Amino acid sequence: MDPLTILAALAAGAAIGFVLGLVGGGGSILAVPLLVYVVGVESPHAAIGTAAVAVALNAAAGLAGHARAGNVKWPCALVFAGAGVVGALIGAEAGKALDGEKLLALFGGLMVVIGAIMIWRRGGVEDPDVRLDRTTARHLLPRLIPAGLAVGLLAGFFGIGGGFLIVPALLFATAMPTGVAIGTSLVVVTALGASTAGSYAVSGLVDWKLVALLVLGGLAGTLPGRLAGRALAGRKGVLNTGFAMMVIAIGLAIVWQGISTFS
Numbered sequence: 001m002d003p004l005t006i007l008a009a010l011a012a013g014a015a016i017g018f019v020l021g022l023v024g025g026g027g028s029i030l031a032v033p034l035l036v037y038v039v040g041v042e043s044p045h046a047a048i049g050t051a052a053v054a055v056a057l058n059a060a061a062g063l064a065g066h067a068r069a070g071n072v073k074w075p076c077a078l079v080f081a082g083a084g085v086v087g088a089l090i091g092a093e094a095g096k097a098l099d100g101e102k103l104l105a106l107f108g109g110l111m112v113v114i115g116a117i118m119i120w121r122r123g124g125v126e127d128p129d130v131r132l133d134r135t136t137a138r139h140l141l142p143r144l145i146p147a148g149l150a151v152g153l154l155a156g157f158f159g160i161g162g163g164f165l166i167v168p169a170l171l172f173a174t175a176m177p178t179g180v181a182i183g184t185s186l187v188v189v190t191a192l193g194a195s196t197a198g199s200y201a202v203s204g205l206v207d208w209k210l211v212a213l214l215v216l217g218g219l220a221g222t223l224p225g226r227l228a229g230r231a232l233a234g235r236k237g238v239l240n241t242g243f244a245m246m247v248i249a250i251g252l253a254i255v256w257q258g259i260s261t262f263s
Helices: 004-023 026-040 046-068 073-096 100-120 137-158 162-172 178-201 210-232 233-262
Strands: none
Touching: 004 026, 004 046, 004 210, 004 233, 026 046, 026 210, 046 073, 046 137, 046 178, 046 210, 073 137, 073 178, 100 137, 100 162, 100 178, 100 210, 137 162, 137 178, 162 178, 178 233, 210 233
């Protein structure tokens, strides 16, 4: 691996870590475009497999803090993640079977959709005491299982953590507070990322050296991102909207570049 590629991978990891620290999520959606267009990974499939490993590791690292703070609804998380893993394994196989350039174009379309969700998502009535047990299972399971399966299919197909899909899905299914949904989503992101990564690794579509560089860069970028996030805490809404618009713009550019692959 040449020095320029190493520097590009470290910079990509730092950018992902900075975004995670700044806005509290969304770094994973940038991983694939950064690997393809900045680091120069030629195979979109290899970029997706490599990104999936980094996503799982980042989520697992962030999960510990949320778990200590009590921001994880474990029964809901495990049911959602269980259904999601099934979907992720199916989605990963479907993604690997699709032409890489077409897959990348569809990924751009997903970025546009996720950016729109980030902008238009509105808070609803929250239930901080929601819990999955024998009395609530009849109501919650028919919501959690299909939502987990659907998100897992997308996460596996595109190799993303799916945090910006998982959080709205958890809010819809359970009405848990947003902060708790974010913590709970990290259980799911870890499981989906690991499942997708495992599927791609078995097919030889993970560059482990790049994974290490992304993680190292991410560690370096997270702290500055958190400091910037605290300094700009009063403008959190502006930050989130700005990031969402950037995601949409990148997605549109990817779609525009790859639309010819469908002709």
